[in-house]
Amino acid sequence: EDQVTQSPEALRLQEGESSSLNCSYTVSGLRGLFWYRQDPGKGPEFLFTLYSAGEEKEKERLKATLTKKESFLHITAPKPEDSATYLCAVHPYNQGGKLIFGQGTELSVKP
Amino acid sequence: GAGVSQSPSNKVTEKGKDVELRCDPISGHTALYWYRQSLGQGLEFLIYFQGNSAPDKSGLPSDRFSAERTGGSVSTLTIQRTQQEDSAVYLCASSLVGGSRGEQYFGPGTRLTVT
Numbered sequence: 001e002d003q004v005t006q007s008p009e010a011l012r013l014q015e016g017e018s019s020s021l022n023c024s025y026t027v028s029g030l031r032g033l034f035w036y037r038q039d040p041g042k043g044p045e046f047l048f049t050l051y052s053a054g055e056e057k058e059k060e061r062l063k064a065t066l067t068k069k070e071s072f073l074h075i076t077a078p079k080p081e082d083s084a085t086y087l088c089a090v091h092p093y094n095q096g097g098k099l100i101f102g103q104g105t106e107l108s109v110k111p
Numbered sequence: 112g113a114g115v116s117q118s119p120s121n122k123v124t125e126k127g128k129d130v131e132l133r134c135d136p137i138s139g140h141t142a143l144y145w146y147r148q149s150l151g152q153g154l155e156f157l158i159y160f161q162g163n164s165a166p167d168k169s170g171l172p173s174d175r176f177s178a179e180r181t182g183g184s185v186s187t188l189t190i191q192r193t194q195q196e197d198s199a200v201y202l203c204a205s206s207l208v209g210g211s212r213g214e215q216y217f218g219p220g221t222r223l224t225v226t
Contacts, residue, residue: 004153034214043115043202043217044154087154096167097142097159097206099215104153 002027002092006102013078013109021073021105023088033071034099035064036087044087078109113137115218117203123224124193132188132221136205143186144206144215145178149199157201160186193225 036044204215
């Protein structure tokens, strides 16, 4: 069964304190792995797509990496405005357009 | 450009009533998706449209749920005889191409409360 597990469920950081969020996945075949950011009361906002192991993508203070079993979202020197829930999703083969989401990591960055 | 829009933003309905939720995708996006996000749950896939056809309806939880898309654009998700367990945020997403490599862009959602 295709499955996505994110850890930790919640993460509290001080401003400037770098850390990483984990997304472990089990799929029969991976077309792509997606990271989204979701603010309270809003829809998920697209951040990154990763397609193959070893791939990395960066955007401002965020860097996403991918291995054959997991993905990491590294956040460097976070700011309070980075506080949000970060969602990981996989797009398996033979599943049409369906994305399978993890439960998310709720990140809080205090000044 | 304009993003995905959904209406209404909030809907409160009584148990047993029917509701219609609307999604306007990004112009030119051929694929459209509906998801549901319940409190404490992750996003749950409901249905996927490519053009006006729905090649994957596997996530619809019961026959009370149906969806259609017309003109390759607007989509409506209909829930008949609503139940309290239908209370959730219903999210719509669209992508330029369906299937493999289309990043999905989400709307703000419709919060449905069944009393």
